[in-house]
Structure formats: structure tokens, C-alpha cells
Amino acid sequence: MKLKGGCVHHDNGLLGSAAFDRAEERKIQLLKQNGFNAVRTSHNPMSESFMSACDRLGMLVIDEAFDQWKIKKNPEDYHLYFNEWSARDIRSLVLRDRNHPSVIMWSIGNEIRERISDNGLKIAEDLKKEILKHDNTRPVTAGVNKYWDKDRRNMLSLEKAFRHLDVAGYNYMWRFYEEDHAKYPERIMYSSESVANEASQNWDKVEKLPYVIGDFIWTAIDYLGESGLGNSIEVDPEENVHQFMGWPWFNGWCGDIDLLGVKKAQSYYRDILWHNRKISMAVETPIPEGKIRKVSFWGWPEESLSWTFPGMENKMMKVNVYTRASKVRLYLNDSLVGEKETNELYKASFRVPYQAGKLTAVEVNENGKGDSVILETTGEPVALRLTADKTKMKAHGQDLSYVLIELVDKKGNIISHNDRKIQISHKGTGKIIGSGNASPTDMASFGSLQPMLFKGRAMVIVRSGYEPGEMKLTVSAGGVQPATIALKTK
DSSP states (O other), rough: OOEEEEOOOOGGGGGGGOOOOOHHHHHHHHHHHHTOOEEEEOSSSOHHHHHHHHHHTTTEEEEOSSSSSSSSSSTGGGGGTHHHHHHHHHHHHHHTTTOOOEEEEEEEEEEEETSSSSSHHHHHHHHHHHHHHHHSSOEEEEEEEOBBOOOSSSSSOOOHHHHHHHSEESSSSSGHHHHHHHHOOOOOOEEEEGGGGGGGHHHHHHOOOEEEEEHHHHHHSSOSSSSSTOOOEEOOOOOOOOOOOOTTBOOOOOOSSSSOOOOOOOHHHHHHHTTTTTTTEEEEEEOOOOEEEEEETTOOOOSSSSOOOOOTTTOOEEEEEEEEESEEEETTTTEEEEEOOOOOTTTTEEEEEOSSSEEEEEEEEEEEEEEEEEEOOOOOOOEEEESSOOOOEEETTOOOOEEEEEEEEETBBBBOOOOOBBBEEEEEEEEEEEEEOSOSSSSSSSSSSSSSSSSTEEEEEEESSSEEEEEEEEETTTTTOOOOEEEEOO
């Protein structure tokens, strides 16, 4: 089995760090629905609810203990407690989780500062010995990244970092698999962290090389913190863009799945790589005059899963089609735009003058036409649509219902280009414990009852009460029909 993996943080989006059983279960359900079969807990133990959900739903886990050892990454991090607590903490982790069938590896660290030193070698040995006292049925691993000399000119050997690992985790180092295999033919490897813009290179290696067992994207789901790590923004040509972004950025924005649980454009590309979808298509959003788009290493070009760009008539748009087919044909309103070969990234790009209507991409293979995908211009917004992941909750005060809010046209298509403020009200049992959207820069409170839509969507999270009953949830916005949904507690 190849590991179709994602790194995941501990937070639950609009709920912050609260680890409700239902929130943790939903996280695993979302990952499975989007093709993942493995997670790496980054970079700390997860909640017991998370681990139980992985067991129950069938998600493989790399159980990770530390993000630092004795050398700090930040002034107040775990290095202050490592000497006194590391042995006890990793013992507690193994004793707590060793009977979880989902756990396939123990990870002793991520991008550890002292990884190639003699001191780091001894720490790795000690941590592994501590694990083996309590569980000798699973391999030990770690996420290891490059180590440069002080002038950042030469990469130093990572042999010491890998010496005590049973399985070697490579962070952003897919280019070194074959070279290292020649030196260490018995080494089992995997990509413990990778980025979306190198997804095909990573997965091609996993499929081609039997000693590379998987790939873990950074990250599977957007998370709070590392603000703007995955930024894709329009700037002046001479302007520099930093790794992290300042206020009002607040989430990483590098996930395949956003804070609401909705697939982002890069996830549709990953579907192609993982053979879960034959063809996908996205349109790069227009860049303002005089600006250029800069995409961070962890980012993805600003793509829209829409063919609705009012005011852009006859202006050239870049359309990206992703497929494993050798060629693609693109049609606009049933007229052929062109045919192109896909490149080594399973991608074909077209320049298309924007006209409202229907954009269709079709695979071309040796047997003729294959699968197709359509993007169609939406109409005017007319209503809000509410969709609850569950309309019946248990009356124990811990159950949750996630209600997705979407702005739609008369055909039910989502209006992704026309955001507005909404008003949320409710009557009955239970309470609202979170609301908001997936934007990485919207600093409105997650407790607000007047959030903005982002790309046509927002969400309300309702918590059940302790008594049976019903809640009527109503959402309204200017210029469109409001929507109401009933949620029952039994």
C-alpha cells in the first residue's frame, strides 16, 4: 500500500483548538473523502478523539512526538522542558496509543536543529530505546530536512539524522531518493512533507520507486497559524514577498482543504495524481494591470473553479487543464479553442478570451475522446442554500452539526465571485459555537453572527443541548432569499 498522506495540525478551524469528538471525526471523514489514507500528526500528539476516529474510520497514522529537542526554534518552546520531560512524554505517548491499530509508525521529531550532530545522534538513539521498551511492533521515523553549511552553499550529510530511523522521512527532498538509494540500498523512504506545486514530482517517485512508500502534503487541511505560508498574491514586480504574511493573515492557506472542509483547486489536481479523477480544470484569476503574481513555495496559483468573470469580456484568461491523458481539447461555447499535449506535470494551459457561457475540456487518447469537465458561467445570485452534515444530533451536549451556507443562482450554482455579509439567527435548543468563512485574511470573530461570505460560502457550527428539541436556523443576506433549516436533538 502506498501512503496517500497529509500532515495535519491539531486545530479544528472555526472551533480553534477544541477537540470535540465530532470535530475530530469529521476531520478524518473529510480526508478520506478526498483520497487520503494516512496522516502525520504535525508536530505533536493528537487528541484521543482524533486517534479513535482514525481507528474507526480506517486512517493510518504516523504518531509524532516533538518539533524540537534541546535546541530551540522559538524562545518558549519545548526545548525548555526536553531534558526533564522528553523520556516521560514519549513513554506516555506510546502507552496511550500503542493499542490503536491506526498507528503505523512513531515519529521522534520534525526538522530537529541538532539532527546531524553527535548530540542529536545520541538523543535519537535514546528516544528510540525508550519507545522500544514499550512497543517493538512499529518502526521509528522522523521528518528530516536539508542541512546547509553556515554560508548556505553546500548541503551537509544527513547520515547521522537517518542512522537510528527504521523509515526515513524526507522533508522536501524528493530529488535525492535515487542518489541515497544507491548509497543505502536497504533504506525505506517517504516524503514526510511536500508542497502542492511539486505534487506530481513527489507522487511519480512514489509510484516508480518501490523503496519510497508515500507522500505527505504540507498540509492536508488549512490550519490556524504560520499565517500566509501558502500565499499567492499580486504585487509590484520589484516587491518582495515574505514566507509568512502579517496582519490580517491568520491561517496557513496551504491546505488541500480549506477551513470549512471545502476542496481547493490543488486538491482537484491531486485527484488526477492519485487516479481518483480523470480530468479537472481551473482558471487562473486575472492579475491587475502593472502587477505580477508571486506564489510562495508552499502556495498554489490563485485558481478559480469557475468561468464567471464579469467585466473581463474579451480579455485573455489562462485556463489550466489537468489530466493523465496525452492530449486535451478545449471548447468555449462548443467551439474548439485548441488541442494541446499535456506536459510532464499532467497539465495543459490555454489562453482564452473570456466570453460568458460554457468552457469544456475533453481528454484525447488513442481511443478517441475520453472524460470531460465543464465550467459554466453562473447567473445572478437569488438565494442562500443551507446544507447540514447532520440534521439529527444526540442530546448529550457534545454533538455538532456543520451547516454550510452557499450563495446560489436560480440553477443552484454557487456564486463564487459575489460575496456579502450574512445574518445568522436561531431559535430553540442547542447553541451556535462557531461561524465564519475560509478566508485566510478575514479577522472577524469565529463567534460572529454576521460573517462575510468568501468565494460564496460560509459555515455555522451548532452544538447540541442536553434536552430533546429542535433548532430553527435562519440565514439572510441583502438582495437574496433567506434560508431556514431545522436541526433536531434526540
